[in-house]
Amino acid sequence: MSRNVTAHLFSSLNGVSESPHLFQFDAFGEEEGRRMAESLAPVSDVVIGRKLWQEWRDYWTSDAGSGDGFGDFINPVRKHVVSATLDGELDWNSTLVDGDPIPYVADLKAGEGGDIAVAGGVETVRSLFLGGVVDVLTLTMHPAVTGAGRRLFDESVPLTRLELVDSGTSPLGNVFLTYRLKGAA
Template identity: 65%
Template structure:
């Protein structure tokens, strides 16, 4: 049995994925919340970069809203070159090559695996082919600041559209896989 690995990012029309909390607030409604619940429901493990893990471990413990109730017990696998040993918050340091680690994690027992960020983590694991599906919720906004998931460092990469949904808030929820 191979576990499914997914990633989901909020995205501006011009490709910015950094700090969506600064621009998505007026285009996130019930449909987007329901979609998030459907996506994270089967997830039992999250692969996450150190910076985002450090931000979240300071904020989410003790929060019991729907995302907090989900993220707190999920097993977190932290990609880092600066942390070692035992980590709090149900977290483990990823030893060795992150791509190989996720490949091996896919072959273990459990539910789906989510790659939660940061940007470099999602990009590298998706382009390496270990992320089965990448979902981008494209918000109807253009922002002049922030990093993009696919910047000029990414070579020409062919994708296949797996699913597409338009919400009443004006978002396009697009799910992609690498073209084989």
């Protein structure tokens, strides 16, 4: 039985997914929290890029991150860190992804366990989604326009057809859009 691989990013209306705390701070409520909790409930492994892994490790293992529902999830879950610069043993229940992350995640997907969430960063989500190992990608589109920042689908991405598999709207005006690569069902 194959495990599901999902990715979820927050996005501005103009497609910026980098540093969502700069545009989502006033638009994350009960519906957003409920959807996030539901998506994380079956997850036993998280694939994460080095920068985000370092930021989260520093925050979620500190006093600032204690007592938070997400901290209760992210601290014990198995983390697989995509990095070309880290080496050796990692702490925080983490394993370094050795080499190309696409076959690594494909092997992880074929193994035992719960679902796999790809948490970021932008390049990690982009490469794994376009590489066909992410089953579905959910974007929470916030009603904000940002000036600058990295976009999930920037000018480096060739024409790629997606299929909308789910959508919804929150009372705060966020739109939830879940896609898969067209023809990947």
